[in-house]
Amino acid sequence: MAQKLEVWQRGPLPDIDPLLQPVAHALLQAREEINEYMHEFPLALLWERPAGMASTGFHLQHLSGVLDRVFTYAGAEGLSEFQFSQLAEEGSDSAEGYTVANLVDRFNHQVDLALAQLKNTDVSTLPDFRGIGRAKLPSTVIGLLFHAAEHTMRHVGQLMVTVAVVKRDEAIH
Numbered sequence: 001m002a003q004k005l006e007v008w009q010r011g012p013l014p015d016i017d018p019l020l021q022p023v024a025h026a027l028l029q030a031r032e033e034i035n036e037y038m039h040e041f042p043l044a045l046l047w048e049r050p051a052g053m054a055s056t057g058f059h060l061q062h063l064s065g066v067l068d069r070v071f072t073y074a075g076a077e078g079l080s081e082f083q084f085s086q087l088a089e090e091g092s093d094s095a096e097g098y099t100v101a102n103l104v105d106r107f108n109h110q111v112d113l114a115l116a117q118l119k120n121t122d123v124s125t126l127p128d129f130r131g132i133g134r135a136k137l138p139s140t141v142i143g144l145l146f147h148a149a150e151h152t153m154r155h156v157g158q159l160m161v162t163v164a165v166v167k168r169d170e171a172i173h
Contacts, residue, residue, distance in 0.1 A: 034107055
C-alpha cells in the first residue's frame with residue numbers, strides 16, 4: 001500500500017502566496033487528521049477527561065475557536081460577542097447540544113474560512129502590527145498566521161492522544 005503524502009509534500013496550493021503556503025498546508029493537514037481520527041468517534045466519549053486533561057470535545061471547540069479568533073485579529077478586527085460566547089463555552093464539560101459531527105464540521109468550516117482569508121492576504125501586510133485582545137498585545141499579521149498554524153497542529157496532536165486514550169479506556173471497561 002502506497003504511503004499517503006502529507007499536504008505539504010503534495011505541492012503548492014493554488015491562489016495562495018508562497019509565503020503563506022506553510023500556514024495553508026498545516027491547516028489542511030490538521031483537517032485531514034481530525035476527520036480521520038474523529039470518524040465514528042462515540043459521542044459518549046466526547047467529554048471524557050483522561051487523567052483530568054482536556055476532553056476531545058474541548059480540543060474540537062478550541063481548534064475552531066482559536067482559528068476564528070486569530071484570523072480575526074490578523075484581519076485587524078476585534079472579536080464579536082458571538083466569538084466571546086464561544087470562547088466562554090470552551091472547556092465546559094459536556095456542553096449540551098454538540099455532536100462529534102457538528103464539532104468536526106465547525107472545524108472544517110473554519111479551515112475553509114481561514115484558507116479564503118489566506119488567499120486574500122496581501123503579503124505586503126505580513127509585518128504589520130496587530131494588537132491582540134483588549135490589551136492589544138503586540139503581534140504581526142505573519143505572527144498571528146504562523147501561530148494559528150502551530151497552535152492548530154499542537155492541539156491536533158493532543159486531540160489524537162486523547163482520542164486514543166479514551167477509546168482504549170472504553171475498550172478495557
